[in-house]
Amino acid sequence: xxxxxxxxxxxxxxxxxxxxxxxxxxxxxxxxxxxxxxxxxxxxxxxxxxxxxxxxxxxxxxxxxxxxxxxxxxxxxxxxxxxxxxxxxxxxxxxxxxxxxxxxxxxxxxxxxxxx
Amino acid sequence: xxxxxxxxxxxxxxxxxxxxxxxxxxxxxxxxxxxxxxxxxxxxxxxxxxxxxxxxxxxxxxxxxxxxxxxxxxxxxxxxxxxxxxxxxxxxxxxxxxxxxxxxxxx
Numbered sequence: 001x002x003x004x005x006x007x008x009x010x011x012x013x014x015x016x017x018x019x020x021x022x023x024x025x026x027x028x029x030x031x032x033x034x035x036x037x038x039x040x041x042x043x044x045x046x047x048x049x050x051x052x053x054x055x056x057x058x059x060x061x062x063x064x065x066x067x068x069x070x071x072x073x074x075x076x077x078x079x080x081x082x083x084x085x086x087x088x089x090x091x092x093x094x095x096x097x098x099x100x101x102x103x104x105x106x107x108x109x110x111x112x113x114x115x116x
Numbered sequence: 117x118x119x120x121x122x123x124x125x126x127x128x129x130x131x132x133x134x135x136x137x138x139x140x141x142x143x144x145x146x147x148x149x150x151x152x153x154x155x156x157x158x159x160x161x162x163x164x165x166x167x168x169x170x171x172x173x174x175x176x177x178x179x180x181x182x183x184x185x186x187x188x189x190x191x192x193x194x195x196x197x198x199x200x201x202x203x204x205x206x207x208x209x210x211x212x213x214x215x216x217x218x219x220x221x222x223x
């Protein structure tokens with residue numbers, strides 16, 4: 001079955017960077033995009049962008065351009081999302097999700113806390 | 117594209133019918149509209165894509181309809197597990213955007 005296993009919770013100081021990983025199994029990693037979506041506690045869903053694992057192509061939401069970088073390592077079926085210059089507004093659960101088109105399977109989420 | 121969901125909260129009893137609305141600020145191309153369910157503490161789960169196609173394993177009490185800018189998710193008879201937050205999302209144009217959600221709560 002499809003599984004997306006994300007890295008553990010992170011606590012970062014303002015101005016720092018965070019890198020979240022997402023290890024895929026149960027399907028061919030290069031056949032589907034990996035999307036990244038975040039959700040602040042008690043809030044709605046916000047899409048950050050996607051990466052095409054086949055060729056590394058990316059599409060970032062304009063809001064995060066210059067601050068987000070999505071990469072992948074096909075040898076271990078793992079995608080990564082790095083977000084820099086963190087502020088308190090970046091505190092959220094970060095989800096990876098597979099899908100070309102709309103995300104159809106989601107990881108359990110990684111909580112990123114930003115605190116001095 | 118801005119997605120607006122209504123109502124914000126729907127208070128219903130088990131067995132009742134739920135009708136959730138989603139309006140887009142521009143026409144959603146090719147009806148690239150999805151609905152997700154999110155239960156507390158869990159990740160979103162895809163229910164509907166292509167405006168009306170149920171995702172794998174989704175029971176037929178969930179149905180989606182609509183086109184252009186107006187879309188509806190209907191739950192024909194609410195079961196206890198259906199009390200959750202529901203989000204619509206358009207994926208026809210980047211950036212993908214979500215509605216603010218409709219909470220379906222037990223009356």
